Amino acid sequence: MAGDVDVHEELVLGQAADEGVAAWLASVASQANAHLLHSYGPRVAVAQVDPTDASVLAEALPGDMAVAPARVTKSARRTLSDTEELGLAAFELRSSDRYAEAKANRPFAGVVWDGAAEASPPGCAELATAPAPAPSGDALSHVAAPLSARLSGSVAVGLVIVEGPTTALQFDATERAKVVAETQNGATWLGGRHPVQPVTWRWDIDIIRVDAPPDPNAADLEALWRDPAMAALGYGAGLGGVQAYAEDLRHQQGSDWAYVTFFTKYPTGWFAYASIGGPRLVMQYDNDGWGPDNIDRVFAHETGHIFNAPDEYASSNCNCGGSWGYYGKPNANCATCASGGGVPCIMKANTWDMCPSTPYHLGFPICPGRLGVQFRGNVAASSTRRWFTHSWPADCHVVWSVIPTTVRAGAAQIRWDVHVERASSGYITYWISIMNLTTVPCDVEARYAVLGST
């Protein structure tokens, strides 16, 4: 077991750079009852697999791919890219006793994000949605499709560790591995909340050292180091450059969604913040008073913002209204107005919990199987009457049936027909026409069955 997220993960290691461990894992997933959680380049992956099926997975993969290798030789490590090496080091760290001990002794475990006297709350969307004025070339109008409309399928993450010219602004090897381990842990937990299939995270890691001297008084603290870092990656200044990088990542990784995560030791406006809806997330390595051992939860919280979930702690000035995320749901677990201050949730506190509202905001499929009666009515003799029922989540598989409740034996009484309207990207309206086949009025009951989701 790696980390403290109650998921059985196994490292899968390939030997050849053109092998594509992740692609192989995807192809044998159903056979081996395994699922690709993380990929770090072509040779390093992390799979979710039942402990009893690890040997089945090993047999299903080509012989030169190792599942849970007992050791990785120095020569094998030397062949790995930076991304692969860090992915491997992160998993090894998450599997260690010292990591388990650190997680068992997290600072401020369970404390609401604005409830620790020695630590400030993570920044929220306001900072992200009001960056420094963008130059004309920074316009995002070229964006063809949302980069993070909902947390599902696969997500490409450009993890950029930005270092500066002084030792104080640089990361040593241990800190780099820590960053990757923490983001891996947080992503496993967050993506594992998906009720149908855990999210697959495809990582691309860069360590960029820029020359800019730190300047706590800079008008745009982020641009000071971000723009040179993006230039080093070949992208333009401003959020436009970050967005273009995320789009390229999505294309290169063949993922559904993408965003960019920056880690730095440069001064920033908040120790952690993100744009609602992407494209970027920024974190300080020291993670303020929460400490590096809580980077995973702060990363999960900020990634929630990337996928459109709002803050729920009181000092974020949240309220229980609004229209948030994929389904446009209100922020019902906001601490200032939810009954009893709401329930524990990653968007509210330093916890591995998720409230009932956040899955809607993140766009998880919300389709617990259930049966019910949607409405009852009356249809006049020999006539047809039409009803509609709206706001059914589009992912839900729903079938409809109608029965008469007026007793009249001897012949069929009603017939029904269902027409369908896609009212929005996330919701469906059903139109149900009910025909009375008899010469007397008939009471009816329209029933639904939610069968699941895709």
Add this chain to the structure above:
Amino acid sequence: MRVGVQYRGQVNSSATERVFTYNWPADWHVLWYVTPTNPRSGAPQIDFDTEVERASADRITYWIMIRNLTNQPVDYELRYAVLN
């Protein structure tokens, strides 16, 4: 029970398209339904009906008629549920 998407397609404005899907085990209890995938609020977009062919003693072919109720092309997905 399991659910899935069998097919995605497009039906032209005010047109009806018939698709079939074959080789379904006869002892499976299968339901079929269709949803539009391009949003257009205000009125129903799709009507559908299912017809059934017993292709062999143990196999069934389902024929699904999809009618576009609008004056624009509609993208749709054909969904199924196997209830047993």
